[in-house]
Amino acid sequence: MTAPDLPVRVTLPQEDPGFFKTLGTLQDNILRIIPAQALEQPIVSGRTLVGWHMIMDPVAIKHVLLDRLNDYPKSNVTKALLSPAIGSSLFIAEGAYWRWQRRAAAPAFAHRTVASLAPIMSAAAEAACDRIVAAGPRAIDLGEEMITTTFDVIADVTFSGDDMMDRAAVHDAIDGYINEAGTVSLLDMLGAPAWVPRPGRGPAMRLLEQTKNAADAAIERREARGPLAVPDLLDMLLAAEDPKSGRTMTTAELRDNLLTFIVAGHETTAQTLSWALYLMGFDTIAQDRARAEVQSALQGRAASAEDLQALPFIRAIIDETLRLYPAGGMLSRTAQSDDTLCGTQIKKGETVMIPVYALGRHRKLWEAPDAFRPDRFRDRKAIDRYAYLPFGDGPRICIGASFALQEAVIILATLLQRFRFTAVKGRTPEPKMLITLRPHGGVWMTAEPV
Ligand code: HEM
Helix, strand or coil, X not given: CXXXXXCCCCCCCCCCCCHHHHHHHHHHCHHHHCCXXXXXXXXXXXXXXXXXXXXXXXXXXXXXXXXXXXXXXXXXXXXXXXXXXXXXXXXXXCHHHHHHHHHHHHHHHCHHHHHHCHHHHHHHHHHHHHHHHHHCCCXXXXXXXXXXXXXXXXXXXXXXXXXXCCHHHHHHHHHHHHHHHHHHHHHHHCCCCCCCCCCCCHHHHHHHHHHHHHHHHHHHHHHHHCCCCCCCHHHHHHHCECCCCCCECCHHHHHHHHHHHHHHHHHHHHHHHHHHHHHHHHCHHHHHHHHHHHHHHXXXXXXXXXXXXXXXXXXXXXXXXXXXXXCCXXXXXXXXXXXXXXXXXXXXXXXXXXXXXXXXXXXXXXXXXXXXXXXXXXXXXXXXXXXXXXXXXXXXXXXXXXXXXXXXXXXXXXXXXXEEEEECCCCCCEEEECCCEEEECCCEEEEXXX
Protein backbone atom coordinates (compact mmCIF):
# COMPACT_ATOMS: atom_id res chain seq x y z
CA MET A 1 0.00 0.00 0.00
CA THR A 2 1.29 3.48 -0.77
CA ALA A 3 1.00 6.22 1.85
CA PRO A 4 -2.19 8.30 1.38
CA ASP A 5 -1.83 12.02 0.78
CA LEU A 6 -2.48 14.07 3.92
CA PRO A 7 -3.47 13.26 7.49
CA VAL A 8 -6.56 14.89 8.99
CA ARG A 9 -6.43 18.65 9.69
CA VAL A 10 -8.72 21.50 10.61
CA THR A 11 -10.00 23.85 7.95
CA LEU A 12 -9.24 27.27 9.42
CA PRO A 13 -11.79 30.07 8.81
CA GLN A 14 -11.05 32.56 6.00
CA GLU A 15 -12.61 35.49 7.84
CA ASP A 16 -12.75 36.80 11.40
CA PRO A 17 -15.79 34.92 12.73
CA GLY A 18 -16.95 37.90 14.85
CA PHE A 19 -17.63 38.09 18.56
CA PHE A 20 -20.66 35.83 18.98
CA LYS A 21 -19.31 33.16 16.70
CA THR A 22 -16.01 33.30 18.61
CA LEU A 23 -17.79 32.54 21.87
CA GLY A 24 -19.44 29.49 20.32
CA THR A 25 -16.16 28.42 18.76
CA LEU A 26 -14.29 28.62 22.06
CA GLN A 27 -16.66 26.12 23.58
CA ASP A 28 -16.31 23.82 20.61
CA ASN A 29 -12.83 24.02 19.14
CA ILE A 30 -10.26 26.71 19.95
CA LEU A 31 -8.35 25.90 16.74
CA ARG A 32 -11.18 27.47 14.77
CA ILE A 33 -10.41 30.91 16.18
CA ILE A 34 -7.14 30.80 14.19
CA PRO A 35 -7.70 32.58 10.85
CA ALA A 36 -6.37 30.84 7.72
CA GLN A 37 -4.00 33.82 7.14
CA ALA A 38 -2.00 32.57 10.15
CA LEU A 39 -0.68 29.84 7.84
CA GLU A 40 0.84 32.46 5.49
CA GLN A 41 1.47 35.70 7.41
CA PRO A 42 3.97 36.60 10.18
CA ILE A 43 1.26 38.32 12.25
CA VAL A 44 -2.56 38.50 12.24
CA SER A 45 -4.39 40.98 14.48
CA GLY A 46 -8.01 41.48 15.50
CA ARG A 47 -10.25 42.53 18.35
CA THR A 48 -12.70 40.50 20.47
CA LEU A 49 -13.45 43.13 23.12
CA VAL A 50 -9.70 43.20 23.81
CA GLY A 51 -7.21 43.60 20.94
CA TRP A 52 -5.31 40.43 20.06
CA HIS A 53 -2.38 39.44 17.86
CA MET A 54 -1.28 36.01 16.65
CA ILE A 55 2.43 35.84 15.85
CA MET A 56 4.00 33.25 13.57
CA ASP A 57 7.37 34.95 12.99
CA PRO A 58 10.25 33.12 14.76
CA VAL A 59 12.12 36.38 15.53
CA ALA A 60 9.03 38.00 17.10
CA ILE A 61 8.28 34.79 19.03
CA LYS A 62 11.81 34.75 20.46
CA HIS A 63 11.33 38.40 21.48
CA VAL A 64 8.17 37.49 23.42
CA LEU A 65 9.27 34.20 24.99
CA LEU A 66 12.91 35.01 25.71
CA ASP A 67 14.15 38.58 25.25
CA ARG A 68 11.17 40.38 26.84
CA LEU A 69 9.93 37.64 29.19
CA ASN A 70 8.85 40.06 31.93
CA ASP A 71 6.83 42.21 29.53
CA TYR A 72 4.86 39.19 28.34
CA PRO A 73 3.66 37.17 31.33
CA LYS A 74 1.11 34.36 30.89
CA SER A 75 -2.15 35.85 29.70
CA ASN A 76 -5.04 36.91 31.90
CA VAL A 77 -7.08 34.19 30.17
CA THR A 78 -4.62 31.46 31.17
CA LYS A 79 -4.51 32.69 34.75
CA ALA A 80 -8.29 32.99 35.10
CA LEU A 81 -8.72 29.55 33.62
CA LEU A 82 -6.22 27.79 35.83
CA SER A 83 -6.03 29.70 39.09
CA PRO A 84 -9.17 28.14 40.68
CA ALA A 85 -7.52 24.74 40.15
CA ILE A 86 -3.78 25.35 40.58
CA GLY A 87 -3.45 28.93 41.85
CA SER A 88 -0.19 28.38 43.78
CA SER A 89 1.70 26.40 41.14
CA LEU A 90 4.64 27.41 39.00
CA PHE A 91 2.54 27.10 35.82
CA ILE A 92 0.90 30.47 36.41
CA ALA A 93 3.32 32.11 38.89
CA GLU A 94 5.37 35.12 37.76
CA GLY A 95 8.59 36.94 38.66
CA ALA A 96 10.62 35.95 41.71
CA TYR A 97 7.82 33.70 42.97
CA TRP A 98 7.89 31.71 39.71
CA ARG A 99 11.71 31.60 39.66
CA TRP A 100 12.06 29.96 43.06
CA GLN A 101 9.35 27.42 42.33
CA ARG A 102 10.98 26.56 39.01
CA ARG A 103 14.38 26.14 40.74
CA ALA A 104 12.77 24.05 43.44
CA ALA A 105 11.13 21.69 40.94
CA ALA A 106 14.11 21.47 38.56
CA PRO A 107 15.91 18.51 40.26
CA ALA A 108 12.75 16.41 39.87
CA PHE A 109 13.05 16.81 36.08
CA ALA A 110 16.85 16.58 35.75
CA HIS A 111 18.18 14.16 33.13
CA ARG A 112 19.27 11.50 35.67
CA THR A 113 15.99 11.58 37.54
CA VAL A 114 13.94 11.26 34.35
CA ALA A 115 16.12 8.36 33.15
CA SER A 116 15.53 6.58 36.46
CA LEU A 117 11.76 6.71 35.81
CA ALA A 118 11.99 4.61 32.62
CA PRO A 119 10.99 1.34 34.37
CA ILE A 120 7.73 2.95 35.54
CA MET A 121 7.02 4.04 31.95
CA SER A 122 7.85 0.58 30.55
CA ALA A 123 5.64 -1.09 33.14
CA ALA A 124 2.70 1.17 32.22
CA ALA A 125 3.31 0.37 28.52
CA GLU A 126 3.35 -3.38 29.28
CA ALA A 127 0.09 -3.03 31.22
CA ALA A 128 -1.43 -1.29 28.16
CA CYS A 129 -0.28 -4.21 25.99
CA ASP A 130 -1.99 -6.66 28.38
CA ARG A 131 -5.24 -4.70 28.17
CA ILE A 132 -5.04 -4.62 24.36
CA VAL A 133 -4.44 -8.39 24.25
CA ALA A 134 -7.43 -8.90 26.56
CA ALA A 135 -9.62 -6.88 24.18
CA GLY A 136 -8.92 -9.50 21.47
CA PRO A 137 -9.57 -8.86 17.79
CA ARG A 138 -12.26 -6.20 18.28
CA ALA A 139 -11.53 -2.53 17.54
CA ILE A 140 -10.54 -0.40 20.53
CA ASP A 141 -10.20 3.30 21.21
CA LEU A 142 -6.48 3.76 21.71
CA GLY A 143 -7.13 7.35 22.79
CA GLU A 144 -8.80 6.06 25.97
CA GLU A 145 -6.02 3.50 26.41
CA MET A 146 -3.34 6.18 26.25
CA ILE A 147 -5.10 8.32 28.88
CA THR A 148 -5.11 5.34 31.25
CA THR A 149 -1.48 4.54 30.46
CA THR A 150 -0.03 8.03 30.96
CA PHE A 151 -2.17 8.55 34.05
CA ASP A 152 -0.65 5.38 35.53
CA VAL A 153 2.81 6.83 34.95
CA ILE A 154 2.16 10.26 36.43
CA ALA A 155 0.24 8.92 39.42
CA ASP A 156 3.15 6.59 40.17
CA VAL A 157 5.81 9.27 39.98
CA THR A 158 3.91 11.92 41.96
CA PHE A 159 2.11 10.18 44.85
CA SER A 160 3.78 6.79 44.49
CA GLY A 161 2.58 4.11 46.81
CA ASP A 162 -0.18 6.20 48.37
CA ASP A 163 -3.24 4.03 47.97
CA MET A 164 -5.35 6.65 49.70
CA MET A 165 -5.19 8.84 46.56
CA ASP A 166 -8.00 7.41 44.46
CA ARG A 167 -6.67 7.59 40.90
CA ALA A 168 -10.06 7.42 39.24
CA ALA A 169 -11.36 10.26 41.44
CA VAL A 170 -8.36 12.47 40.63
CA HIS A 171 -8.80 11.75 36.95
CA ASP A 172 -12.56 12.52 37.00
CA ALA A 173 -12.06 15.73 38.97
CA ILE A 174 -9.46 17.07 36.57
CA ASP A 175 -11.37 16.05 33.48
CA GLY A 176 -14.59 17.55 34.82
CA TYR A 177 -12.86 20.80 35.66
CA ILE A 178 -11.26 21.10 32.24
CA ASN A 179 -14.49 20.38 30.43
CA GLU A 180 -16.75 22.52 32.54
CA ALA A 181 -15.04 25.35 34.36
CA GLY A 182 -12.46 25.75 31.58
CA THR A 183 -15.02 27.04 29.13
CA VAL A 184 -16.62 29.27 31.75
CA SER A 185 -13.43 31.09 32.53
CA LEU A 186 -12.57 31.57 28.88
CA LEU A 187 -15.93 33.22 28.46
CA ASP A 188 -15.31 35.37 31.54
CA MET A 189 -11.97 36.49 30.25
CA LEU A 190 -13.19 37.35 26.81
CA GLY A 191 -15.48 39.69 28.67
CA ALA A 192 -18.68 37.88 27.71
CA PRO A 193 -21.64 39.78 29.17
CA ALA A 194 -23.25 38.17 32.22
CA TRP A 195 -26.31 37.04 30.25
CA VAL A 196 -24.31 34.77 27.92
CA PRO A 197 -25.25 31.25 29.05
CA ARG A 198 -22.41 29.40 30.74
CA PRO A 199 -22.07 25.78 31.74
CA GLY A 200 -22.61 25.14 35.46
CA ARG A 201 -19.53 25.48 37.61
CA GLY A 202 -20.79 23.65 40.68
CA PRO A 203 -20.14 19.92 40.35
CA ALA A 204 -16.73 20.31 38.70
CA MET A 205 -15.47 22.63 41.42
CA ARG A 206 -16.83 20.43 44.21
CA LEU A 207 -15.06 17.40 42.80
CA LEU A 208 -11.88 19.42 42.49
CA GLU A 209 -12.12 20.58 46.12
CA GLN A 210 -12.41 16.94 47.22
CA THR A 211 -9.32 16.09 45.18
CA LYS A 212 -7.38 18.95 46.72
CA ASN A 213 -8.34 17.75 50.20
CA ALA A 214 -7.25 14.21 49.37
CA ALA A 215 -3.94 15.54 48.00
CA ASP A 216 -3.38 17.63 51.14
CA ALA A 217 -3.99 14.60 53.31
CA ALA A 218 -1.53 12.53 51.22
CA ILE A 219 1.09 15.28 51.57
CA GLU A 220 0.63 15.44 55.33
CA ARG A 221 0.91 11.65 55.64
CA ARG A 222 4.17 11.75 53.69
CA GLU A 223 5.55 14.60 55.79
CA ALA A 224 4.85 12.56 58.91
CA ARG A 225 6.36 9.37 57.47
CA GLY A 226 9.43 10.85 55.75
CA PRO A 227 10.74 10.25 52.21
CA LEU A 228 10.46 6.93 50.37
CA ALA A 229 13.57 4.81 49.71
CA VAL A 230 13.40 5.88 46.06
CA PRO A 231 12.20 9.49 46.28
CA ASP A 232 9.25 10.45 44.09
CA LEU A 233 8.24 13.95 42.91
CA LEU A 234 6.46 14.65 46.19
CA ASP A 235 9.62 13.84 48.19
CA MET A 236 11.68 16.06 45.90
CA LEU A 237 9.33 19.00 46.25
CA LEU A 238 9.15 18.48 50.04
CA ALA A 239 12.95 18.68 50.18
CA ALA A 240 13.14 21.76 47.91
CA GLU A 241 14.48 24.88 49.60
CA ASP A 242 14.90 28.42 48.27
CA PRO A 243 18.70 28.88 48.28
CA LYS A 244 18.25 32.57 49.17
CA SER A 245 15.61 32.56 51.90
CA GLY A 246 15.75 28.93 53.01
CA ARG A 247 11.98 28.82 52.52
CA THR A 248 10.27 25.52 51.69
CA MET A 249 6.96 24.94 49.92
CA THR A 250 3.67 25.30 51.78
CA THR A 251 1.12 22.48 51.59
CA ALA A 252 -0.92 24.56 49.08
CA GLU A 253 2.15 25.04 46.86
CA LEU A 254 3.09 21.37 47.07
CA ARG A 255 -0.45 20.27 46.24
CA ASP A 256 -0.97 22.73 43.39
CA ASN A 257 2.35 21.79 41.82
CA LEU A 258 1.65 18.07 42.09
CA LEU A 259 -1.81 18.58 40.58
CA THR A 260 -0.14 20.63 37.83
CA PHE A 261 2.24 17.80 37.04
CA ILE A 262 -0.71 15.43 36.88
CA VAL A 263 -2.79 17.75 34.66
CA ALA A 264 0.03 19.08 32.44
CA GLY A 265 1.78 15.75 32.36
CA HIS A 266 -0.69 13.03 31.50
CA GLU A 267 -3.29 14.42 29.14
CA THR A 268 -0.71 16.11 26.86
CA THR A 269 1.43 12.99 26.56
CA ALA A 270 -1.66 10.82 26.04
CA GLN A 271 -2.91 13.01 23.19
CA THR A 272 0.54 12.97 21.58
CA LEU A 273 0.61 9.17 21.71
CA SER A 274 -2.95 8.93 20.42
CA TRP A 275 -2.14 11.12 17.42
CA ALA A 276 1.06 9.16 16.81
CA LEU A 277 -0.97 5.93 16.74
CA TYR A 278 -3.50 7.55 14.38
CA LEU A 279 -0.55 8.45 12.10
CA MET A 280 0.71 4.87 12.28
CA GLY A 281 -2.68 3.74 10.95
CA PHE A 282 -2.60 6.50 8.35
CA ASP A 283 0.89 5.63 7.06
CA THR A 284 1.40 1.89 7.42
CA ILE A 285 4.74 2.04 5.60
CA ALA A 286 6.09 4.28 8.38
CA GLN A 287 4.54 1.89 10.92
CA ASP A 288 6.40 -1.10 9.46
CA ARG A 289 9.65 0.86 9.38
CA ALA A 290 9.17 1.93 13.00
CA ARG A 291 8.47 -1.64 14.09
CA ALA A 292 11.60 -2.89 12.33
CA GLU A 293 13.66 -0.30 14.23
CA VAL A 294 12.15 -1.30 17.58
CA GLN A 295 12.57 -5.03 16.97
CA SER A 296 16.21 -4.63 16.06
CA ALA A 297 16.94 -2.30 19.02
CA LEU A 298 15.02 -4.14 21.74
CA GLN A 299 14.92 -7.79 20.62
CA GLY A 300 11.71 -8.35 22.59
CA ARG A 301 12.86 -6.56 25.77
CA ALA A 302 10.99 -3.65 27.40
CA ALA A 303 12.50 -0.28 26.41
CA SER A 304 14.80 1.42 28.96
CA ALA A 305 16.30 4.91 29.01
CA GLU A 306 19.50 3.56 27.41
CA ASP A 307 17.53 2.31 24.38
CA LEU A 308 16.33 5.75 23.36
CA GLN A 309 19.47 6.47 21.31
CA ALA A 310 18.77 3.41 19.21
CA LEU A 311 15.22 4.53 18.38
CA PRO A 312 15.72 7.66 16.22
CA PHE A 313 12.79 6.95 13.90
CA ILE A 314 10.37 6.47 16.82
CA ARG A 315 11.59 9.80 18.22
CA ALA A 316 11.15 11.44 14.79
CA ILE A 317 7.55 10.13 14.66
CA ILE A 318 6.86 11.75 18.06
CA ASP A 319 8.53 15.01 16.93
CA GLU A 320 6.51 15.09 13.72
CA THR A 321 3.30 14.24 15.63
CA LEU A 322 3.95 17.22 17.90
CA ARG A 323 4.39 19.45 14.83
CA LEU A 324 1.11 18.34 13.23
CA TYR A 325 -0.94 17.94 16.43
CA PRO A 326 0.73 19.92 19.25
CA ALA A 327 -1.10 19.09 22.49
CA GLY A 328 -0.48 22.68 23.62
CA GLY A 329 -1.79 24.21 20.39
CA MET A 330 -1.94 27.82 21.59
CA LEU A 331 0.29 29.88 23.93
CA SER A 332 -0.97 33.24 25.14
CA ARG A 333 0.49 36.25 26.92
CA THR A 334 -0.80 39.68 28.00
CA ALA A 335 1.45 42.60 26.95
CA GLN A 336 2.53 44.71 29.95
CA SER A 337 3.74 47.67 27.87
CA ASP A 338 3.42 49.06 24.36
CA ASP A 339 5.66 47.33 21.83
CA THR A 340 6.07 46.66 18.10
CA LEU A 341 6.02 43.14 16.66
CA CYS A 342 6.53 42.50 12.91
CA GLY A 343 5.86 46.22 12.32
CA THR A 344 2.50 46.06 14.14
CA GLN A 345 1.84 48.17 17.24
CA ILE A 346 1.04 46.17 20.35
CA LYS A 347 -0.75 48.04 23.12
CA LYS A 348 -0.43 47.38 26.85
CA GLY A 349 -3.18 44.97 27.93
CA GLU A 350 -3.57 43.30 24.54
CA THR A 351 -3.34 39.55 24.11
CA VAL A 352 -0.41 38.11 22.17
CA MET A 353 -0.92 34.52 21.07
CA ILE A 354 1.40 31.99 19.50
CA PRO A 355 -0.83 29.54 17.62
CA VAL A 356 1.56 26.57 17.80
CA TYR A 357 -0.78 24.56 15.57
CA ALA A 358 -0.54 27.12 12.73
CA LEU A 359 3.18 27.72 13.33
CA GLY A 360 3.92 24.04 12.72
CA ARG A 361 2.01 24.20 9.43
CA HIS A 362 3.16 27.62 8.25
CA ARG A 363 3.63 27.73 4.47
CA LYS A 364 6.80 29.85 4.65
CA LEU A 365 8.47 27.88 7.45
CA TRP A 366 7.90 24.24 6.40
CA GLU A 367 8.10 22.25 3.21
CA ALA A 368 4.92 20.23 2.55
CA PRO A 369 3.58 21.59 5.85
CA ASP A 370 0.50 19.35 6.12
CA ALA A 371 2.29 16.14 5.14
CA PHE A 372 3.44 13.49 7.64
CA ARG A 373 7.21 13.27 7.07
CA PRO A 374 9.06 12.18 10.22
CA ASP A 375 12.36 12.26 8.31
CA ARG A 376 12.34 16.05 8.37
CA PHE A 377 13.54 15.66 11.99
CA ARG A 378 16.59 13.57 11.08
CA ASP A 379 18.68 16.72 10.97
CA ARG A 380 17.49 18.68 13.97
CA LYS A 381 19.88 21.54 13.25
CA ALA A 382 17.91 22.25 10.06
CA ILE A 383 14.79 23.03 12.16
CA ASP A 384 14.39 26.69 13.18
CA ARG A 385 14.06 26.51 16.96
CA TYR A 386 11.38 29.22 17.20
CA ALA A 387 9.36 27.73 14.33
CA TYR A 388 8.79 24.48 16.26
CA LEU A 389 7.38 25.05 19.73
CA PRO A 390 5.45 22.05 21.04
CA PHE A 391 6.95 22.71 24.48
CA GLY A 392 7.16 26.51 24.25
CA ASP A 393 10.63 28.05 24.72
CA GLY A 394 12.63 30.54 26.78
CA PRO A 395 12.74 30.30 30.59
CA ARG A 396 9.13 29.08 30.71
CA ILE A 397 9.71 26.14 28.42
CA CYS A 398 7.86 23.01 29.54
CA ILE A 399 9.69 21.63 32.59
CA GLY A 400 8.48 18.13 31.70
CA ALA A 401 9.62 18.07 28.04
CA SER A 402 12.28 15.38 28.40
CA PHE A 403 10.02 13.39 30.75
CA ALA A 404 7.25 13.50 28.12
CA LEU A 405 9.51 12.66 25.18
CA GLN A 406 11.07 9.71 27.01
CA GLU A 407 7.64 8.46 28.04
CA ALA A 408 6.16 8.83 24.54
CA VAL A 409 9.09 7.04 22.87
CA ILE A 410 9.04 4.17 25.40
CA ILE A 411 5.27 3.65 25.13
CA LEU A 412 5.08 3.92 21.32
CA ALA A 413 8.08 1.59 20.90
CA THR A 414 6.61 -0.99 23.29
CA LEU A 415 3.23 -0.97 21.53
CA LEU A 416 4.72 -1.24 18.03
CA GLN A 417 6.95 -4.10 19.11
CA ARG A 418 3.90 -6.08 20.18
CA PHE A 419 1.16 -5.15 17.66
CA ARG A 420 0.36 -4.25 14.08
CA PHE A 421 -2.28 -1.50 14.22
CA THR A 422 -4.96 -1.03 11.56
CA ALA A 423 -7.27 2.00 11.49
CA VAL A 424 -11.01 1.34 11.47
CA LYS A 425 -12.33 2.74 8.18
CA GLY A 426 -14.67 5.71 8.44
CA ARG A 427 -13.63 6.59 12.01
CA THR A 428 -11.02 9.28 11.41
CA PRO A 429 -10.66 11.42 14.55
CA GLU A 430 -11.28 15.15 14.34
CA PRO A 431 -8.64 17.54 15.77
CA LYS A 432 -10.43 19.45 18.52
CA MET A 433 -8.84 21.68 21.09
CA LEU A 434 -10.34 22.84 24.34
CA ILE A 435 -7.27 22.89 26.58
CA THR A 436 -5.30 20.20 24.79
CA LEU A 437 -5.59 19.16 21.15
CA ARG A 438 -7.56 15.91 21.27
CA PRO A 439 -8.44 13.34 18.60
CA HIS A 440 -12.19 13.83 18.96
CA GLY A 441 -14.19 10.68 18.29
CA GLY A 442 -11.30 8.50 19.46
CA VAL A 443 -8.50 6.61 17.74
CA TRP A 444 -10.25 3.38 16.78
CA MET A 445 -7.93 0.61 15.66
CA THR A 446 -7.57 -3.12 15.66
CA ALA A 447 -4.36 -4.53 17.10
CA GLU A 448 -2.93 -7.76 15.72
CA PRO A 449 -0.16 -9.36 17.81
CA VAL A 450 3.13 -9.74 15.87
C1 HEM B 1 3.78 15.93 25.16
C2 HEM B 1 3.62 16.38 26.39
C3 HEM B 1 3.66 17.83 26.78
C4 HEM B 1 3.44 18.94 26.03
C5 HEM B 1 3.07 19.03 24.54
C6 HEM B 1 3.62 20.09 26.91
C7 HEM B 1 3.53 21.41 26.50
C8 HEM B 1 3.84 22.49 27.30
C9 HEM B 1 3.93 23.86 26.83
C10 HEM B 1 3.64 24.31 25.40
C11 HEM B 1 4.27 24.64 27.89
C12 HEM B 1 4.53 26.14 27.87
C13 HEM B 1 3.26 26.93 28.11
C14 HEM B 1 3.46 28.42 27.89
O1 HEM B 1 4.59 28.87 27.66
O2 HEM B 1 2.46 29.14 27.94
C15 HEM B 1 4.39 23.77 29.05
C16 HEM B 1 4.71 24.20 30.33
C17 HEM B 1 4.73 23.36 31.43
N1 HEM B 1 4.62 21.99 31.42
FE1 HEM B 1 4.38 20.82 29.79
N2 HEM B 1 3.93 19.64 28.17
C18 HEM B 1 3.98 18.27 28.14
C19 HEM B 1 4.29 17.43 29.20
C20 HEM B 1 4.52 17.84 30.50
C21 HEM B 1 4.84 16.98 31.61
C22 HEM B 1 5.06 15.46 31.50
C23 HEM B 1 4.91 17.76 32.73
C24 HEM B 1 5.22 17.38 34.17
C25 HEM B 1 5.20 16.18 34.67
C26 HEM B 1 4.67 19.13 32.31
C27 HEM B 1 4.66 20.23 33.15
C28 HEM B 1 4.70 21.54 32.72
C29 HEM B 1 4.85 22.68 33.62
C30 HEM B 1 4.97 22.63 35.15
C31 HEM B 1 4.89 23.83 32.82
C32 HEM B 1 5.06 25.27 33.28
C33 HEM B 1 6.52 25.62 33.32
C34 HEM B 1 6.82 27.06 33.74
O3 HEM B 1 5.97 27.93 33.51
O4 HEM B 1 7.90 27.28 34.29
N3 HEM B 1 4.44 19.13 30.95
N4 HEM B 1 4.13 22.46 28.65
